[in-house]
Amino acid sequence: MSIKLQQLTQNVLSSQGKLEADFILRNAQIADVFSLTWQKADIVVKNGMIVALDRTNQFQAKQEEDAAGGYVIPGLIDGHIHIESSMLTPGEFSRVLLPHGITTVVTDPHEIANVAGAEGIQFMLDDAQKADMDIFVMLPSSVPGTQFENAGATLTAKDLAPFLQHEQVRGLAEVMDFPAVLNGQEDMLQKILLSQEANLVIDGHCAGLQSEQITGYRAAGIHTDHECVTAQEAIDRVEQGMYVLIREGSAAKNLRDLLPAVQSHNARRFGFCTDDKYVDELIDEGSINYDIAMAIAEGMQPLQAIQLATVNTAECYRLLDRGVLAPGYKADFVLIDDLSTMQAKAVWKNGQKVAENGEMLTNRQAPVVPAHIYQSVHLPTITKDRLQLAFTKGTKANVMEIVPNQLITNHVIMDVPVKEGVFVPSVEQDLLKLAVIERHHQLHTTGLGIVKGFGLQKGAVATTVAHDSHNALVVGTNDEDMVMALTRIQEIQGGFVIVADGQILAEMPLTIGGLMTDVPAQEAKEQLAGLHSALKTLNPTLDFHFLLTFSFVALPVIPALKLTDTGLFDVTTFQHISVEA
Template structure:
């Protein structure tokens, strides 16, 4: 639970009224700043903010009447006073960090509110895992709201997860104090086809008066899209084009535009506002997602806002999309998202609205960071041992576990191949002719530069010993190497990609030994390792330490020939069987355009 229960507006109203009227002194006052009002899209010079009980009591040209002998004075010195930034859609687990360490990493970047969907841990530890994430989130000095995961598995019948989530779980979670809605409804075919389970989860959320998150990962904007919108999802972050964004806001959904470590979907959609002139109230900025290296080295929501501005968006409009629009969407406009009376006192002082240096961060009336340094504690949850012992592989893997058998007598095969697309979540469905050697498909026999290697999904929840093999293109790997990860959205089995089956076995076994994470092997030697012991997804080590290991991971991938931007994020989505075109699961190769299994080998030569 929260370290110190945060009192409601109703509970604090008598004090707020007294401070605003001058009958009581404020706890703190920010003096002489430029008030960026995201309600009116104005910048008002020479204004003060008076704060009490962690909330804003007064905003006006002179808060002298709110100041007493014990009031803390914070001099803005003419800087801009902007609302704390909100991330509308994210998965903390993708940062490789627990909620506490994620908060520690993003607070200095000005993020004071996060709307998180812990469906990663739901796939590994079920409802108990969601509760652990929820409880640690409530312990933090900033606002971390939880959306109850909707889809575990994300596509029933096409993958097997460690645990499953159903309507009863959703209904139960709606009563938890930090639950703000339903996580992204990834099973969009289920909604379109009238799945009773999916519609029951949506109904449980709507009956609780909370927000239903969307995930429509299809380019089809015809009847299927309209059926999905009719089902109740209130937003969507899977758009990649201006047409996608416009279609969503026209149907009353919010278009969430993301800039994560590897997904660059803002520039292609924000033209709906900057060029087409659509009302920006229907647009929201988010990350979905950033890994630890990005958080430590580049930023979080401040990075997204700066990018939106660089794409031609007016700075105050961009701030609206990362503050007020987000709060309004989740029914929290009267609680956060702006610098106005009664709202949580989440304020950033910055000297420039375009480059957005985050110089002073205040959350709930308390200074939490100055000049890039955190000034508060972020408490940790006591994660139990069974949450740290989730990688169950059974017997060690050998090179032969990664064989793709070829039909007898074949000298080559025409194969279906997963095509990775840089900076995009979707993949391409490719085909190519691949040689056969010794009765198995042998991509290593292709000419240099062919850029086709093996991919395997290794079952890791129940120690079945199962391994599914296929082919992938786009990473540029060369030499004898392998990369393995127990972060494999959303089923979170183990994904192994490599050019050498022996190295693939070494990488898989290494992660089994350390209890999860990401590793790169080259020529039989480990070149990088990020240990993620909690659910095989997260580390409770300091963000700086995890980021340093993530940087070495990136360097190791580059040394193996990979030139993709943040290729780890591409790697982690190869099992996400709800985003087209091709993915891999524990049941086989999945054609996500048809939501059915498809063979690796199409024809024999």
């Protein structure tokens, strides 16, 4: 008899009380996410599965625990997150979020894939196997995000095909290159077709798309969108057959604006997701638990919010063995005392208690990283000449204006300071210089631009976290500090560096692909706190998440203006434009 058949037999016998269970959580108020009611029962577990909900106290188990009437909900599921944005490896990321009750995530590793290609995906899959939570992977669809920039790799349908049979792969990740879809570009449609033939899910990325463009996405079989910023956008997508994942991350905060779209008749087509959230906020707030608490505070019924965060997302990604507390489902559940805060008292994964009172009960494992992923930053020698932004016609410029805590930017045409034919940053006008330099293949292409809204009074900030191609990105008030910041980025092989007046104020090395750290989460949090403190020196009135907002100014698939290593890019027309207007 095979092990799986033996376990199935045991589960059936245990469900009938004919075989002792492994574990029982007694006296629980259980969330029924189908009927949206609370049921008082004992949860009976065998071989990591729920085999019965006992209301008559007739089952026995090797171990048991008393929930003392506390609320028990299914393990929470994040429908879309880039683990790399936490700056942690999958195994360390798991140790941060399990104590908050998140037992499953669906991740898109397109950040590391843009740096290290298929080998980056394989690293994430391998490290995820060590995690205590379940980490499912969507294969990156758009590496590079567009053909208008230089990434570290290019992934074709042929490159993705070997991963389709991996048990942790759930489908094709956010299809960002909408012109490739709507114009019927063969390689993109081949990726979609491969996923369809494997009966996998295809994620969308519909930022700024109109209803008729959504129709084109649906005709291609694209299943989800996490880029809605208005309730009407969300309603349009649901009406066209999509699932909408309501996003609340460090930079993009859309939950409050989207909640009015969720009504009793359409609620089953909504879930929650994080997309991008930094390690410090994940430690302090969690992710999907935080979304539920916020939704409840905004007036949503607790069980409705829990339904979005569990069974809805599970069904969206065809994870039909979880998200529900009922016989035949995984024994992933969370004990909560106060629904308004959604703070987890204890968390069980596959019937084993893995976290209690905010602490993991298992041991940490260090990541194993391919050597060359540790050496991914290849910048040229940086000089002030590389950063010169010349004007030949006058002083009028196309300026990128950031929107704090959002991924979108505004396109502003205005007069800017020009001296001897060269742009000069102005602290008074909040007009700073922006540069993106290719760092993967020693192409050394450099894009220059002007940005408004960061409010730096001095200094410069540089990083290799520049979505999605992750070239070196720097913003500054003067060339000298920008050069120093970029030089230091090369020395530490990626991360964040903050400089002012010729001095390095703070840095955070991210040596795994220039995106992730191999240090424990708490140490990473402390390094990040140092960055935030240094940013206050550069901008004493800073009141938004600078680092995450900054890291998206190079993403040429979200309107309106972005900067890549090949120049200033107008996302609305999907073409490069000159800085000089």
